[in-house]
Amino acid sequence: MEEKQNFQTSQDFSSSVLKPTNENEISEIIKECYKKNIPLEVLGLGTKKTIGRNFQFEKTLDLSEYSGIIEYKPEELYIKVKSGTPIKQIRDELDKNNQHLAFEPVDFGFLFSGKNDEGTIGGVMSCNFSGPRRFKTGSVRDHILGFKGVNGRGEKIKSGGTVVKNVTGYDLSKILSGAFGTLAVLSEITVKVLPKPESNKTLVISNPHLKKGLEYLNLSLSSSSDPSGAVFYPENFRSFFTFNDLTFSGPITAIRMEGATLSIDHRIKKLSNELKITRDETAILSKEQSDIFWEDTRNLKVFSKLKENLIRIVVPASETFELLNKLKDFEAKYFVDWGGNLIWLQLDAINSKILNNIKTIVKNASGYLTIIKIEEGLKASTDVFTIDPIKHEVSEKIKKSFDPRRILNPGKMYIGI
């Protein structure tokens, strides 16, 4: 009864944008939409809104007002928040205890609007885009301990909890991470937090060739010196990085070391020996400079206010060199993150044929791609996310089990899902 009253008093269902302020309202809105077959666009702060296919919806479920920290237990290493809570608010809270979100969520604000805009935790979980530490600490999905949400019938569901080890029932936190809001609307999220590393420094190697750069990345990730960031920037992005300690020009490979202060220098030395590099071709960024370097990498600063198209390609590291060679013909600009496992590809000129060619090349390299930004004209006619037919079929079944009438972000990921 109370649920009904809440809904009726604070929400006007005739409005095209619905802004629930509690879980009951979220549930009531979805129940109503389920009953009336009304497709919904599910949004947080909308910072990643343009990623994904365009789709038809009648109303927007805006969760930006369902925000706030519910419980933060630094000693238990978790924070429980409402899904509309801005990442910035979480970050500020964690700062007080010298903790952080180790998965380094990518800030797409610079790409789309030229300024810092990280969005909400709900959006970050739904998109599952993780930063440079991915190869070491896992992606967003690896840090979600549990959630509460509402499925496409309007039923409140939950999975997981607040403890790290929990194998009670299916791990629904995983399937909802990266589902782009197509399975359920998240209401509460419990995220694992970790202590911030005491310090960090970055070893920057001057190297003119992609091949050498990728070799360095591979060797670094195979080293017991335990790096936590490994990126290659070619010449054309080099001007974005000016630091006092970075005296040479040209393409760079950068390796981050984090941890206990004294051990960092030792590990950098150890890795330098393993890579057989000399002092003349290296620079070491101090903590302050290193922090800025990796913030800029995580936040795609090199693509600030990008007018052109941007594609995110994930491939096995062994395929990266060949793949980039094959993409040469398309006059793309790129940089390589995740120690060789992730390519950010900027394409100035694009058409369906080029896109299809790139998709085939990526598929043949056993990778997958996501179109992050594309000309509107092309967006309607292309698949933003790749998928094979069997997985599409399984995805349809899973979608139906959560959202049988396809009212939650229908078609945002794939046609029919």
Next chain:
Amino acid sequence: MTSLQMPKVDKSTLLNKEKIIKDIYKILKSENVLTHKDEIKPYETDALTAYRQTPLVVVLPETVSEVSRILKYCNENKIRIVPRGAGTGLTGGALPLKDSVLLSMGKFNKILEIDYKNKCVVVQPCVTNLSITNAVKDNSFYYAPDPSSQIACSIGGNVAANSSGVHSLKYGATTNNLLGIQVVLMDGSIVRFGGKTLDSEGYDFLGLMTGSEGLLGVITEVTVKILKTPENVKAALVGFSSIEDAGECVSEIIAEGIIPAGMEIMDKALTKATNDFSKAGYPTDAEAMMIVELDGTESEVSELMQKVEIIANKNKCSSIKINKSNEERLKFWAGRKAAFPACGVLAPDYMCMDGSIPRGKLAEVLKEITRLSKKYDLPVANAFHAGDGNLHPLIMYDANDKESLRKTEEFGAEILKYCVKVGGALTGEHGVGIEKRELMCEAFNDNDIQQQIRIKIALDPKSLLNPGKVYPILKKCAEEGRVHVHGGKTKFPDIPRF
């Protein structure tokens, strides 16, 4: 649970036994179909040995295509099927049903590819956990999740149970260490989720399948991530005169920003039992004993170990010993790793429980366990993965005494309910299986369970794959007022409600 119910036997399957076996002979080589009761006997239970059931037939396929054809056949003919790896599961997840085909993956025991460039190993599901590390250790790599049964347990079983071990605080559980799997679904379709990439396209089916206890598909190939062996490992053996001090010490180590590779606590009873058993040199007068292990580069480990020592002293530790040699470190662990056989000496049988609790609640939960131990008049010893809050009370009893088993199960259930009450979970790493099936309503309400069952039904509409596991008897949930039964009709009439 002593009167555990399993799904109602499908009599037509039993009546058709001979035809079914004849049909299966058409799919598999005859030597891979076991029908004689002596051949089948080893498959009648897993490591939850209190429960046994002879299946209809045991099949041992050799190829993915055979697995696919078996599942397709069972699906079309509505025959139940129970997949099994090495059978080391502690919760009865591989317990056969009388009217089921038992699908043993035992022949899938090969390492298919070691790929250092992509830092992964591709294996068949019945390769043991430890043999993955053994295959790459010469190149100083290893596979991180290390369940204590790692010498025997299969990687496919690890995926099905989302297993983890003493190092999961730093390195995560199975789910955090996988890149891809190949799965055969109940309709026979063969699907790959993930591959050699970090993350994969579309929905995270790899994450959904991991820990689904063989209810959603049969795993036929696994690609695991391998890590570089740390340059240095050091362990400290710390005694405390109270559980509270030990608990405080754990919290403070974490608050200091240190994530140890392993952090284990044992109570006095277990410290004594394991020390008697393996002469590990433990402080047997301590109320609680902790092993803290740090790994990384030499400089990092020594820097952090100094901090651990300071924190331990600050929290009134009664003794502290840091290993001087690797042999000594292994000796520290020898006792802890012998926790099970050590308890085996103390009583004819023991039941190992597996609850998760917030780290800070350790003292409170142990106090409750002591109270329950008196109430049930059953001795208990406790091991605790303190880093990640995973508690393993070992209840000692006599399985030949039915009353003793009943009491043990009731005792265990009370512990797990208490774990949930303080904000923890029913199971940290062993899974639900049949053992904790009836406790699911403690953690979930009707909507939660129905959503999970809908996923099951989406992939296995006739509910033939590993039935009777994980999800509770509807009637019990309804009695507890948590399941809505409308007009006497359940939401999924096809699911056995036993």
